[in-house]
Amino acid sequence: MSNAMEIPPPGDFPLDPPGGFGRMAPRLPGPEARMADYDVREALCEIGRRCWQRQFVAANDGNFSFRLDEDTILATPTRISKGFMSPDDLVLLDMEGRLKGGRRESTSEIRLHLNAYLHRPDIRSVVHVHPPHATAFACTGPLLPCGVLEEFELYLGQVPIVPYEPTGTWEFARGLDPWIETHDAFLLANHGAVTFGLDPFDAYYKMEVLDHACRTLLLARPLGDWRRLTPEQMQALLARKTAHGMNDARMGLPAERLLDEAVAPRPARDTQPRFARDLVPASESVIISDEPKLSSPPPARLDGSDSRASGA
Numbered sequence: 271m272s273n274a275m276e277i278p279p280p281g282d283f284p285l286d287p288p289g290g291f292g293r294m295a296p297r298l299p300g301p302e303a304r305m306a307d308y309d310v311r312e313a314l315c316e317i318g319r320r321c322w323q324r325q326f327v328a329a330n331d332g333n334f335s336f337r338l339d340e341d342t343i344l345a346t347p348t349r350i351s352k353g354f355m356s357p358d359d360l361v362l363l364d365m366e367g368r369l370k371g372g373r374r375e376s377t378s379e380i381r382l383h384l385n386a387y388l389h390r391p392d393i394r395s396v397v398h399v400h401p402p403h404a405t406a407f408a409c410t411g412p413l414l415p416c417g418v419l420e421e422f423e424l425y426l427g428q429v430p431i432v433p434y435e436p437t438g439t440w441e442f443a444r445g446l447d448p449w450i451e452t453h454d455a456f457l458l459a460n461h462g463a464v465t466f467g468l469d470p471f472d473a474y475y476k477m478e479v480l481d482h483a484c485r486t487l488l489l490a491r492p493l494g495d496w497r498r499l500t501p502e503q504m505q506a507l508l509a510r511k512t513a514h515g516m517n518d519a520r521m522g523l524p525a526e527r528l529l530d531e532a533v534a535p536r537p538a539r540d541t542q543p544r545f546a547r548d549l550v551p552a553s554e555s556v557i558i559s560d561e562p563k564l565s566s567p568p569p570a571r572l573d574g575s576d577s578r579a580s581g582a
Contacts, residue, residue, distance in 0.1 A: 311357035322353025347374035449536030
């Protein structure tokens with residue numbers, strides 16, 4: 271990776287699979303195959319800058335993570351603008367939410383990330399932000415139409431709207447469970463969006479695709495009804511998707527159902543995480559808290575803003 275952190279082409283990023291964006295990994299790679307810790311830190315900071323520049327986040331919104339190995343997650347901290355993070359700001363957690371390293375507190379929405387990794391051993395990264403166009407759909411309720419945008423269908427497909435639950439709670443994290451094993455992008459009702467990926471850029475690119483599609487749909491709607499692909503065209507598109515190694519929950523459905531907006535819930539495995547607050551004495555340092563507090567004031571940010579204003 272270059273110092274300028276240019277967008278890596280498919281196959282150049284250390285965890286890009288053969289064929290590039292969107293393929294599913296069969297298993298979690300071992301330490302010899304994973305990205306170096308420093309490279310992941312740079313990648314998460316770069317994604318923070320891109321999300322801030324594209325207005326996917328405001329103030330200290332948003333959180334990202336990467337699973338380094340079977341028991342270690344690198345995550346963004348709370349109470350900091352994601353557009354102005356440095357590699358040393360990120361924190362290391364175990365799969366029970368305990369702090370393993372770092373000088374800051376983790377995001378208060380870490381349950382969302384832990385739940386994703388527990389249900390999906392094939393993913394390595396989670397991106398949660400509040401992109402305006404996608405969030406507009408999440409706040410008003412209509413499901414994204416199927417068969418309108420070809421690239422959206424190739425990269426994402428159906429996107430569920432997860433019912434509202436208070437942010438940071440276990441109910442909020444488990445809200446994804448009906449679709450968590452079959453989908454990589456979710457709208458969070460009255461909140462934002464979350465995407466999964468094989469690496470930080472994979473998850474981030476899916477978020478870009480999601481918000482770009484929502485923006486296009488909002489721009490197109492006043493001009494007339496959306497022009498949709500035929501069921502036969504959708505069937506051919508999904509066959510292309512499968513040929514490139516990308517999964518889609520609609521594979522195997524009759525052609526006439528491929529344009530259905532409704533996303534049928536799928537039963538998820540009963541993987542009930544135990545959190546650190548239930549496992550260790552209150553006197554020990556535990557990262558998960560409803561109102562995380564910094565042990566020391568954060569450094570001044572490049573834009574001069576107070577990074578303690580709010581946290582996510």
